[in-house]
Amino acid sequence: MADLQTRYLERLAELYPTVAAASTEVINLEAILNLPKGTEHFLTDIHGEAEAFSHVLKNGSGAVRRKVNDVFGNTLCREDKRSLATLIYYPREKMAQILEHTANKEDWYKITLYRLIEVSKRSGSKYTRSKVRKALPPEFAYVIEELMTEKADIRDKESYYTAIIATIIRVGRAEEFIRALCELIQRLVVDHLHILGDIYDRGPGPHLIMDKLMQYHSLDIQWGNHDVLWMGAAAGQRGCIANVIRICARYGNLDILEDGYGINLLPLATFALETYGDDPCICFALKGSHPCSPGEKELNLRMHKAISIIQFKVEGQLIKEYPEFGLERRLLLHRINYENGTIVLDGRRLPMKDMHFPTVDHADPYRLSPEEESIMERLEKAFLNCEKLQQHMRFLLAKGSLYKVYNQNLLYHGCVPLCEDGSLKETSVYGKRYKGRGLYDVLESYIRRGFMAEDETERKRGRDIMWYIWLGENSPLFGKDKMATFERYFLEDEESHKEKKNPYYRMLENEKTVDMILGEFGLGGEESHIINGHVPVKSKNGENPVKCGGKVLVIDGGFSRAYQKETGIAGYTLIYNSYGLILAAHEPFESRAAAIEQESDIYSEDIVVKRTASRKLVGDTDTGQQLKEKIADLEQLLKAYRDGRIAERFGRR
Incomplete structure (x- = not known):
């Protein structure tokens, strides 16, 4: 030793x-x-809403606005502070709008530069000079550092600093300098970003969000079930591929695949038109409103149905291959009575809304037709060979995990599976049983094997476990007894649509259970919290995101537009700074254009969850x-x- x-x-x-x-x-x-400790910013369940995500990232869930208020207090009117904040979020666009109606541009440059320098000083005050220096844009690093270190009470250098500002304006670099300061402030107000899962699906821009995250200075990601679904698709897992395409079709977002990732869907489109050309596909309407031509809409409906039937077949094959997954009751195609148009579920005979299944062999309903097999082979190759998708998934692997313990907080997307009595639920994974933290660890190891394992058997197990994590009853990222996709499409009976949540969700107010979960991950005491998302908090029904006396914070409040009617808001985000925990409840984001033109920042109601007795330090x-x-x-x-x-x-x- x-x-x-x-x-x-x-x-x-x-x-x-x-x-x-x-x-x-x-x-x-x-x-x-x-x-002072750096500010942590928590977001979850972004679901492809790239514009709203970008805005929240720019404003730091109100952190920029708070800095502007701290600096200027009552010395600036509310309108001027709002305009300055909007400039910091969107410097290029806002500056162009302002200058178009400004007679004396030089005065505006001078006033704005001084204001931004003051906000920059306040934003960088909790960091070492070395750390601030690393965040500076290279082309202006020396000048910004000089201006940020100016002392208000030192007169000897007053003319020196004034000359710097004057020269910046005189040589025509004021606009570039203003943009650099605005981006620096955005960079400094948040020290570290936590994404608690579900970047993908529903919204139109997950690929844009991934591009932005890859440029972010410091972050970690806890994978959500939708993220793992895309990871499985990128690894070539057929059940994941079919689900990814079906969800894109359902929300009118096939452009994500075709334009965002360059995946060719023409074979599927051709097959869908040939097979379901005369089918009204009434069960496969798009969710939400989508401006598209009647022809595009008809094609989308048919592609939606085609990939859904393929999905049910592929998943049936997986359920038969892996009886240990315990999904036998989700084998549904063979339960359909094709003569009288009914299906038997849980001992009840229910009528089907759609009985047009031209590719389903009644004797072997889970076998893909030759045309369907050809489509899946081509899609599998397309996903595996898409360089941009693979790059995004490698980033998720590098920065992500199923859970994270960070500064005494336990972060995860879904739930810790529990039994009805609140004890940790055991789950079988390829012949061995795991629970609690052990379950998370083994599932994460298999996800990584799905991409990295040299042994093909282990690699296949890794790929297939990603599909199970997406919809398995005992998956910590799903946490429900079933995914009722089939029932929602084909059955009117609303009882069959219900997905029963894991007991975890009704025990979040039970302090003993919460303390047990924290202890399982090596945490405890007043400083520890569980922070997670996955199931939207329905604020309009009076549900509170702060549970168990503040020990649990469920911060999915409906970032996705598809959920906002249910939740009544546009999501929660969380700020953990040196003074404590602040939960922000956001109103819906109208648009980037409205944010610039009307200075309509996302209105946020701040809820102080916990204020520290003494300011938290890096130590x-x-x-x-x-x-x-x-x-x-x-x-x-x-x-x-x-x-x-x-x-x-x-x-x-």
């Missing part, structure tokens, strides 16, 4: 070769521990713990230098 420690210190000495270097680093790290965080460990290691190195066990290494000057 002593030899191992010595070897470690020798490696550390390569980074800090002298007493002076190691001492300086200890001083720096100790100072950082006493800075109170996970990062702080890592820094303390590094300080301890450096102090051991200093002792080794002074004891003569390790020699200083003075390089040439």
